[in-house]
Amino acid sequence: MQSAARKAKLYKASLNLAVNIVRWAFFGLIAFVVIYPLFTEIVTVFMTKEDTYNMAVRYIPRNFTLKNFADAWDSLEMEKTYPMTILHALVVTLLNVASCTLVGYGLARFKFALNKPLTLLCVLGLVLPPDLLQIPLFNFFRNFNLFGLIPLLNHGEPLNFIDTMVPNIVLAAVAAGFRCGLYILIMRQFFNGMPKEMEEAAAIDACGPIGTFFRVMLPGAKTMMITIGLFSFVWIWTDCDFNYNFMRQANILPVLLRDFNGTTADATIVDQTSLSLQAYAGILFLVVPLLILYLFTQRYFVESVERSGLVG
């Protein structure tokens, strides 16, 4: 009797192991496909220039060095650039999450005349080629006059917001920034799936629509808000449309990387090899913070959230 139980246990364990091996093989394959295109770059960044000329050195650097990082760091003035880039991405992300959650909730839960048109505009905003947006929005923020009000206060001059964070912040606050339509749609669909009973229960307990949103709906929406926050952070961090248009001279990472030329010991000689090595370091400067961020946020996709509060 006991041995039968042990056999069943062993069978289950070995089946589990087999399934896990299939999973590991599958994700190993995916890891290969994802990392392989940049594998050479990632290992080469730790090499000295001599190593790159040495035919015997392929993947493992013979003279391990961090000089390429140091050079790229100096060239990009990372001690100033990182705080600026992080601040920019963080502010935009927080505003995006706040505005898109509100709008998504409004579209999901209330019937009013503008509901369908606004949903259509969300999709339209996503479909628009970014190039079409550039010129009108650039003009809007270049000569910002707010229906002629600003020139009255500012000696007849409109304000120029180009090369500041203002355009991206304003657009994020009104849920019209980069890919905001997607965040709104995600939140709309999420709140659409929430049980109606929760709202009714809140209403019976004399909770108004605003109270219902903040006290009943928001706690359950945490995972979804973190999801759109993550998307928003990654996209504003690596965005080349809005950032290049509005912040063409600003000290933020994607803009600086566009004009990246590295530092060379001898300024007269364009040293392609060190430039390449420093460009690899630049890639890691861009990628690593996002990976760290993801490692922190992915915890929230692991905890199952009890969202409904209803049983059965």
Added chain:
Amino acid sequence: MRRRKTGSLERKKGLYGYLFTAPFIVGSLLGVVYPIVLSLVYSFGNLVPQDVGYRIDFVGFQNYSDLFTVDPDFLRQLVETLQRTLLKVPVAIVFSFFLACVLNSEFPGRGFARTILFMPLILFSKPVEILLSKDTLSTQMASKSADASVMISERFVSALEEAGIGEGLMNFLTASVDNIGNLLYISVIPTIIILAGLQSVSRSLYEASYVEGATAWEVLWKISLPMISPLLLVSVIYCVIDSFTGVENVIINRVSYECFTAFRFGSGSAVAWSYIVVVLAIVGIVFAIANRFVSYDN
């Protein structure tokens, strides 16, 4: 019988709808309506730069009729884009759903798997692409190891040839291997959306169904799928839109070229507008069809 007037409670609730969506009412005017009206105006004319600003010479439907009757490429590009999207989206959605289900289950190394899955979004971004364009070293580094890897892939291909499979199948196999990276890239966002959706499904639903004797397979179809179907719909819409507006899309590149390289805003806007109408129609159809299968809880 006269219809009853809508209750005042309902109407009062509607007012809160305006309150919640107020940011986007402003935002859509600024970020969507204004540029789109402007480009619609542009598309009926030619923009002539002047000392201060520009002047529009209106040409009526000239830009559009050129596009559909004179231009040799546009219709072909449009059809090709449609075909590619129709092929790509179902595959991407099924793949994302599968990935999300696997990643939602408990197994050692799950954190690593999730991180790997997320990486295409960062690694294949535009700044990385720009940096790699400055790179002269990687070909040199790759050539050191090229001899070995080239030999392996050549041997593999010749082995397949010897096995006697047709050329069509060969092309299909090599093309699908080449496209795995692309598929992974387009699947990142849907997978994360679906994963977050799966995480938000109430655990008591699963417990109840297991108590009633449902198998994992039944739970997948009868609990998980309906519960996340609203988010599945967004994923589908996202994939369609991404396929139509991604950086590798020929028509998007053409709009960019017309506007910023050739400085023909008129014809660029006409291309964009014709394209937007087609894409919106497709998204609308997808939405209408998929929405029937979505279970909303109201």
